[in-house]
Amino acid sequence: xxxxxxxxxxxxxxxxxxxxxxxxxxxxxxxxxxxxxxxxxxxxxxxxxxxxxxxxxxxxxxxxxxxxxxxxxxxxxxxxxxxxxxxxxxxxxxxxxxxxxxxxxxxxxxxxxxxxxxxxxxxxxx
Numbered sequence: 001x002x003x004x005x006x007x008x009x010x011x012x013x014x015x016x017x018x019x020x021x022x023x024x025x026x027x028x029x030x031x032x033x034x035x036x037x038x039x040x041x042x043x044x045x046x047x048x049x050x051x052x053x054x055x056x057x058x059x060x061x062x063x064x065x066x067x068x069x070x071x072x073x074x075x076x077x078x079x080x081x082x083x084x085x086x087x088x089x090x091x092x093x094x095x096x097x098x099x100x101x102x103x104x105x106x107x108x109x110x111x112x113x114x115x116x117x118x119x120x121x122x123x124x125x126x
Contacts, residue, residue, distance in 0.1 A: 003122055003123045004120065004121070004122045005037065005121055005122055005123050006071075006121070007039075007069055007070070007071040007094060007121045008069050008070065008071070009037075009069070009121075009123075010030065010037065010066045010069035010096065011066050011067070011068065011069045012065055012066060013032050013035070013065070013066050014032060014033070014063060014064065014065050014066070015030055015031065015032060015061050015062055015063070015066065016031050016032060016033060016062065016063065017029075017030075017031040017062070018030055018031070018058055018061065018062070019031075021051070021054055021058045021105065022051065022054070023051055023052065023053050023054065024050055024051060025050060025051045026040060026041055026043065026049065026050045026051070027039070027040040028040070028051070028105070035123060036123070036124045036125070037121065037122065037123050037124070038120075038121070038122055038124050039094070039105075039119055039120070039121050040119070040120055041107075041109065041117075041118070041119050041120065042120070046111055047109065047110065047111035047117060048109070048110055048111070049107060049108070049109035049110075049117055049118075049119065050107065050108065051105060051106070051107055051108075052091075052106045052107060052108040053106050054103060054104070054105050054106070055103065055104040055106070056101055056102050056103035056104060057101055057103065058103060060098060060100040060101030060102070060103060061096050061098055061100075061101075061103055064098045064099055064100055065098065065099075066096060066097070066098055067097050067098055067099065068095060068096065068097035068102070069094075069095070069096055070094070070095040071092065071093070071094055071095075071121075072092070072093045072095065073090055073091065073092045073093070074090070074091045074093075088110065088111050088117065089108065089109060089110040089111075089117065090108075090109045090117035090118065091106065091107070091108055091109075092106075092107040092109070092118070092119050093105070093106050093107075094106075094107070094119075107119050
């Protein structure tokens with residue numbers, strides 16, 4: 001069973017492990033002592049959504065409470081980014097901070113304009 005959650009739900013949680021946090025990934029798992037959260041996009045035809053890059057050290061998020069968990073989206077494309085066949089695109093930035101440091105996970109979604117480019121964040125049974 002899975003339950004969609006607002007990304008800010010991670011605030012106050014202590015992550016023990018993170019899997020899949022790398023460029024090109026389409027699935028990241030966040031583990032606490034007794035919970036599993038998954039960030040992903042269900043791919044369909046004529047779209048592509050994946051992690052574009054990660055800024056910061058993922059290890060800074062482990063074993064200390066999350067102080068900030070924020071999602072920010074934008075449909076503005078920086079002039080220096082040129083993607084093939086993009087009719088529509090969405091940038092989604094996930095910002096996480098602990099006392100040890102901050103990390104921004106940047107997802108990029110592109111499609112022909114008829115498909116979702118959003119990222120889903122949900123709790124899964126562990």
